Structure formats: structure tokens, C-alpha cells
Amino acid sequence: xxxxxxxxxxxxxxxxxxxxxxxxxxxxxxxxxxxxxxxxxxxxxxxxxxxxxxxxxxxxxxxxxxxxxxxxxxxxxxxxxxxxxxxxxxxxxxxxxxxxxxxxxxxxxxxxxxxxxxxxxxxxxxxxxxxxxxxxxxxxxxxxxxxxxxxxxxxxxxxxxxxxxxxxxxxxxxxxxxxxxxxxxxxxxxxxxxxxxxxxxxxxxxxxxxxxxxxxxxxxxxxxxxxxxxxxxxxxxxxxxxxxxxxxxxxxxxxxxxxxxxxxxxxxxxxxxxxxxxxxxxxxxxxxxxxxxxxxxxxx
Ligand SMILES: Nc1ncnc2c1ncn2[C@@H]1O[C@H](COP(=O)(O)OP(=O)(O)OP(=O)(O)O)[C@@H](O)[C@H]1O
Numbered sequence: 001x002x003x004x005x006x007x008x009x010x011x012x013x014x015x016x017x018x019x020x021x022x023x024x025x026x027x028x029x030x031x032x033x034x035x036x037x038x039x040x041x042x043x044x045x046x047x048x049x050x051x052x053x054x055x056x057x058x059x060x061x062x063x064x065x066x067x068x069x070x071x072x073x074x075x076x077x078x079x080x081x082x083x084x085x086x087x088x089x090x091x092x093x094x095x096x097x098x099x100x101x102x103x104x105x106x107x108x109x110x111x112x113x114x115x116x117x118x119x120x121x122x123x124x125x126x127x128x129x130x131x132x133x134x135x136x137x138x139x140x141x142x143x144x145x146x147x148x149x150x151x152x153x154x155x156x157x158x159x160x161x162x163x164x165x166x167x168x169x170x171x172x173x174x175x176x177x178x179x180x181x182x183x184x185x186x187x188x189x190x191x192x193x194x195x196x197x198x199x200x201x202x203x204x205x206x207x208x209x210x211x212x213x214x215x216x217x218x219x220x221x222x223x224x225x226x227x228x229x230x231x232x233x234x235x236x237x238x239x240x241x242x243x244x245x246x247x248x249x250x251x252x253x254x255x256x257x258x259x260x261x262x263x264x265x266x267x268x269x270x271x272x273x274x275x276x277x278x279x280x281x282x283x284x285x286x287x288x289x290x291x292x293x294x295x296x297x298x299x300x
Pocket of ligand 1: 037
């Protein structure tokens with residue numbers, strides 16, 4: 001049993017809309033991502049985790065507590081950033097943020113001010129006059145300043161510019177260092193790749209794949225791209241015993257799939273050929289995600 005558990009969670013809105021038979025287990029201290037295209041079921045999953053809607057069947061629990069029956073207790077140690085932010089009638093960012101700290105009874109105004117500074121948020125501004133980005137930053141400052149054991153974040157970096165996204169990623173990393181558990185719902189590949197320990201992919205309300213990020217990013221099976229100076233070199237290289245792909249006879253380019261343990265052999269062999277360039281094609285999460293979704297479409 002994990003710290004956050006979804007067990008056969010199902011919410012059926014009819015016509016194949018909703019989420020179906022979702023089972024995920026997230027360990028304490030883990031950062032777990034749920035990624036999917038629009039309408040895949042991310043928000044429906046979060047709303048059941050937060051106890052806002054009741055599952056038709058199955059169950060969601062955090063630290064052994066049922067998310068429906070014990071939602072009030074769960075909110076005592078969970079911070080939540082919703083996908084659509086609707087602030088209460090507080091006058092300024094500051095009054096809102098201080099009230100959140102007071103209500104939660106944990107976290108500190110000092111930490112909150114520091115986060116606002118890093119996010120370049122003027123918290124003295126009126127909530128009603130804030131831009132979309134400022135509202136998002138206010139919600140993030142509230143969530144990250146509460147010293148919560150669990151953070152549930154629905155598209156948390158929406159409306160942030162690339163520099164602020166970097167600050168957001170740093171904030172997640174700091175939460176991880178504090179041992180907090182993070183469930184991140186996002187479609188921003190970069191932030192998923194940089195923060196998540198594991199990721200599940202959701203499509204049409206069903207989990208279609210899961211991966212350990214470390215296995216993807218530090219895979220010992222690598223791909224290198226080579227360009228030869230002459231056709232003869234390319235042809236001679238093709239005759240060797242390597243797993244090749246995308247051989248391009250016009251550009252004299254080829255990709256080699258190889259395990260780290262064989263890299264010295266490849267280097268030795270390449271010394272005998274005229275080569276224009278040699279570079280590693282890095283595997284990233286975006287490519288992985290695209291392939292998984294392509295395969296799903298092909299298999300339908
Ligand atoms: N209250 C509802 N009544 C009927 N259908 C709903 C309801 N809420 C969600 N849906 C449908 O369930 C599916 C999943 O919606 P959900 O909002 O969970 O997706 P999402 O992954 O969060 O999408 P997005 O990234 O666009 O926010 C969609 O087809 C949506 O239209």
C-alpha cells in the first residue's frame with residue numbers, strides 16, 4: 001500500500017467520458033506525474049482525490065484515509081492548487097496569503113514572502129486587479145508556504161513565463177528535499193521530466209503507461225547519429241555488426257543503437273572512417289510520450 005492510493009477508481013459520465021478503473025500507488029516522498037492530452041481525465045481524478053466528487057466505484061486514499069469520508073482531515077496536511085483559480089473575496093494578495101496560513105495553522109509568512117519575491121509577485125496588489133500569471137503565482141505561494149506533507153497540483157505552471165517556470169521547478173525540488181509527496185498533473189513535458197520520479201499517462205480516462213523517469217533519462221541503451229564523409233565509408237560501416245536505423249544514403253547519415261558496454265568497440269571501429277559528425281540523440285520524455293500515444297492510436 002502506498003501513501004497515496006487510487007484503487008480501481010471509476011467515475012463514469014457516460015459516452016466513454018470520465019475515468020475508468022484507475023489504480024496508482026504513490027510512495028511517501030515521491031513526486032508522481034499524471035500526464036495526458038486535454039479531456040483525458042486528470043481533473044476528474046484530482047476532484048476525487050480532493051473529495052469534491054464521489055467515485056462511482058473504487059477508492060482514493062491518502063495516508064490510509066479515504067478521500068471521500070475523511071476529506072476534512074486530509075486537507076489538514078494537503079496543499080492543493082486547482083486548475084482554475086477562483087479566489088475568495090479577500091482584498092489583496094497579502095490578506096489572502098496570511099489568511100491561508102492562519103487557516104492551515106502551519107507554514108510561515110517569512111517563507112511565503114521569500115517565495116513571492118522569487119516569483120516576483122507583488123502581493124500587495126488587489127486580487128481583483130491581478131493578471132492571470134499573478135493569480136497563479138499567488139496560488140503557488142499559498143501552496144508552497146504551508147509546509148504541507150502532500151501537494152496536489154493541477155497544471156500549476158499555467159500562465160508562468162519560462163523564467164518563472166524555473167523558479168517553480170526549484171520550489172518543487174525543495175519540497176522533495178523536505179520529504180513531501182507531490183502529485184503533479186501537467187502537460188508540460190519539461191517540468192515533468194525535471195521533477196517527477198515516476199509518471200503515468202492517461203488517455204480517455206484510462207492509464208495506458210507508467211514509467212520510472214530515471215530509467216528513461218539514464219537508459220544504458222543509447223542512440224548516436226553519424227554522418228560520413230563518403231558513401232564508401234557509410235557502406236563499409238553498414239557491413240559491420242551494429243543495430244542501425246534511419247540510414248540516409250543521400251545525406252550519408254545513420255543512427256546507431258548501442259548499449260553503453262559496447263561504446264568502446266564503436267569508437268575503435270569509427271577510427272577507420274572519415275566522419276563529419278557524431279552526436280548522441282538524447283531520449284526525452286516528450287518523445288517517449290509522443291511514441292506511447294502514437295502506438296495507442298495505431299493499436300486502436
Ligand atoms: N461534470 C461532468 N459531466 C460530464 N462530463 C464530464 C464532467 N466532468 C468532466 N467530464 C468529461 O470527462 C472527461 C475528462 O474530463 P477532465 O476534465 O477530467 O479532463 P482533463 O484531463 O482534466 O482535461 P483538461 O486538460 O482539458 O483540463 C472529458 O471528456 C470531460 O468532458
